[in-house]
Amino acid sequence: MNLVTQGCRRSLLAGLVAATSAWIGFTTVAAASEIGQIKVSKGQVTVDRKGEALSGSVGLRLETADVVKTGADGSVGITMGDNSLLSAGPNSILALEHFDFDPTTSQGRFDAQLQRGTLAVISGRIAKQSPQAMTVRTPSAALGVRGTEFVVSAHE
């Protein structure tokens, strides 16, 4: 079993849950795959997922299109499936727009957007394998990540 089959199992499970919910008359839940996990969480941290605001506590597994927000006293640290590390300071909005990663070949693509606030990044295996494959955007700029550690801020 590798990470992909594990992901498939999770998707199958999610699909099963979705199908069951639909059957008993609840809203259908889309099959989800996990891309990273919150490892550090201080103060107010929320995750917007499909119109729902989840508490961004330590251990929460993240999905593509999640938007991570911190309050005035908040900060959050995330480990992605390719070993990329991202952490945001107070009053930040970070959108995990796209993430796919094949652990066997290290091929994949990672796009994130810092809409507001401060962000520290240590890139992982995706950027190491192919230097064009990871991009961090702000509302006004695009950063091509060639395998590195950096910080970026975005003012409104």
Added chain:
Amino acid sequence: MSSLSRRMTAALLAVLLAACATPQGTVVLLPEAGGRDTSVVVAQGGKEVVLDQPYAGAKLASTGPQKYSSNAAEVQTQFGAAMAALPGRPAQFTLYFVEGKDEFTDASKQNIDSVFAEIASRPVPDVLVIGHTDKVGSDTSNDVLSRQRAEVVRKALIVRGIAPENVVAVGRGKREPVVPTDAGVAEPRNRRVEILVR
């Protein structure tokens, strides 16, 4: 145009330019352990700058990114809270096995304690265990053996209290030797399990 209105126009232009150049953010490349060649390419408004030295920075503005030299103190002031929230870096361990078996070598029995210590130090550890073999035996038998080796480690971690859903075991057979050898060569350094803790 009179000299006065020229001056007023110039003043107005300067104000407008300053408004356009309102800082929209900052990017700073950090120094990196190991001194690997790294860089960040900052693209904005059709202009591009490359940051490839420690503490090389760019100010973002609608007029395009402007390079400047940052420093540790400035980064700490602006980004200290974000940097303090960085998760622990993934840690990697390698344990070695007796030929043809899923038993640790004596040296590796000692090392497994440091793996537990690393896992225990993390608030929400997730662990990837990857088994490997040397090139003695068939593909099929090595796939099975590498998976068995990974499972031995996975079970040992679960027994010591790691949640089963947080440990994944994978077998890669003889596909990824650390020491390249011909087929059929017994190589102790290839009979291993890699453990990634993050």
